[in-house]
Amino acid sequence: MYFYENFIFVTLSEEDYIKAIYHLGKTQTAAVSTNAIAKRMATKPSSVSDMLRKLSDKGLVNYKRYKGVTLTDEGIATALNLVRKHRLWEVFLVDKLEFTWDEVHEVAEQLEHIKSEKLIDKLDQHLGFPEVDPHGDPIPSKNGEFKTSIKKLLKDLSIGTTGICVGVKDSSKTFLKFLDRKKIALGDEIKVLEREEFDGSLHIDIDGRDLHISKQIATNLYVKEV
Numbered sequence: 001m002y003f004y005e006n007f008i009f010v011t012l013s014e015e016d017y018i019k020a021i022y023h024l025g026k027t028q029t030a031a032v033s034t035n036a037i038a039k040r041m042a043t044k045p046s047s048v049s050d051m052l053r054k055l056s057d058k059g060l061v062n063y064k065r066y067k068g069v070t071l072t073d074e075g076i077a078t079a080l081n082l083v084r085k086h087r088l089w090e091v092f093l094v095d096k097l098e099f100t101w102d103e104v105h106e107v108a109e110q111l112e113h114i115k116s117e118k119l120i121d122k123l124d125q126h127l128g129f130p131e132v133d134p135h136g137d138p139i140p141s142k143n144g145e146f147k148t149s150i151k152k153l154l155k156d157l158s159i160g161t162t163g164i165c166v167g168v169k170d171s172s173k174t175f176l177k178f179l180d181r182k183k184i185a186l187g188d189e190i191k192v193l194e195r196e197e198f199d200g201s202l203h204i205d206i207d208g209r210d211l212h213i214s215k216q217i218a219t220n221l222y223v224k225e226v
Helices: 014-024 032-040 043-056 074-093 106-112 116-128 173-181
Strands: 061-063 069-071 162-168 189-194 202-206 210-213 221-225
Touching: 014 032, 014 069, 014 074, 032 043, 032 061, 043 061, 069 074, 074 106, 074 116, 162 173
Parallel strands: none
Antiparallel strands: 061 069, 162 189, 162 221, 189 202, 202 210
């Protein structure tokens, strides 16, 4: 449990690095390399090293040269707060302002840096305390907790089995636009009717519609078996 009692001033750029480390680390103990951060942030490793020293001085990361970096408890709390704000803004943009789910990420990237806790708490309440964002990713609570659900990729669903679409593995604009064109969305009921032995493509029933999708598409859709 991580409480957001962070009184350390963190710049927008520092927040971006903290969130990048959090997403790259996957687990709280996995060390992230300077090169991996540089690639994600589209910058030079030397610039990353300079930033990591600053974050280390503020007690947000554990950093040793050539050994990678991990977030401290304070760093994790900061990252989770950013993730919470980002995903709440995505819900707001889609549900209240009718943005499409391929449009919201870039706007939410800007809005996540708003500092007002009161505003974010009011936003959470206004939205009815959502647990997932428009892409199916869990939204941390104010205390840094979030629910995990048992899900699997559509490609792994057995023939004759039905699942509810609960998220996407690929959140790129091109993939989300493809899903919009095919009218595939979160909450849709998908039944696997047939799997092609040759290429792994699937014949599915989605809310009463017959559809043929490639293995690549099935590899990027998460479902919860029902």
